[in-house]
Amino acid sequence: VNDNSSRYMLTLSGTLRSPKIDFHPLFLMLMPVPLDVETEAVVSIIPRDFMRQSRLRVKLPEIELADGTRTCPFSVQFPEGQDIVLSSEGTANELTCRISFRSSKPMSFLGEMLFVDQEENRLLEQQTTVFSPYTRTWHCTALIKKL
Numbered sequence: 001v002n003d004n005s006s007r008y009m010l011t012l013s014g015t016l017r018s019p020k021i022d023f024h025p026l027f028l029m030l031m032p033v034p035l036d037v038e039t040e041a042v043v044s045i046i047p048r049d050f051m052r053q054s055r056l057r058v059k060l061p062e063i064e065l066a067d068g069t070r071t072c073p074f075s076v077q078f079p080e081g082q083d084i085v086l087s088s089e090g091t092a093n094e095l096t097c098r099i100s101f102r103s104s105k106p107m108s109f110l111g112e113m114l115f116v117d118q119e120e121n122r123l124l125e126q127q128t129t130v131f132s133p134y135t136r137t138w139h140c141t142a143l144i145k146k147l
Contacts, residue, residue: 017049021056021115030101040100045115047084047092054084056095059114065105073103074113084117 024044033039045056058076065071077098084092099113 017051019050019054019117020048022046022048028099030099033101035106036102036104038100038102040098043097043099045095045097047095050084050086050092050117053086054117054119056082056084057116057118058097059116061112063107065107071103071105073101073107075100075102076113 022045024046028041028043030039030041047054056078060072060074060076062070062072077100078095079098080096082095084095086092
């Protein structure tokens with residue numbers, strides 16, 4: 001290299017891995033409940049291909065009711081924390097997520113919960129359907145069976 005004027009060709013290659021998360025269970029169904037009663041479910045979140053520590057947050061949908069008011073009947077908690085921490089082997093910790101629903105007014109809803117890491121990577125858009133109260137749930141079920 002010092003006095004050698006020969007040219008060298010260097011070829012680099014690599015694999016790009018995007019961070020993602022898996023859910024267990026894969027599908028979540030919140031049970032219909034009477035008005036102003038909370039229902040909840042617990043989901044395990046398994047981070048994959050994270051290269052550094054990160055923090056998850058959830059963008060919850062806001063729903064416009066018939067009278068024009070806006071509400072968010074969902075809440076999300078991470079009882080053991082929402083930080084994705086890498087071990088010395090490069091694997092990430094599993095997170096526990098508690099998703100709750102409560103509404104004082106009847107509503108039906110189809111929408112998304114968006115899980116985002118601190119670098120604004122959209123990791124999953126979880127589609128959620130909620131019907132409340134029981135009468136609407138059974139009415140909807142009856143319509144589906146007739147089709």
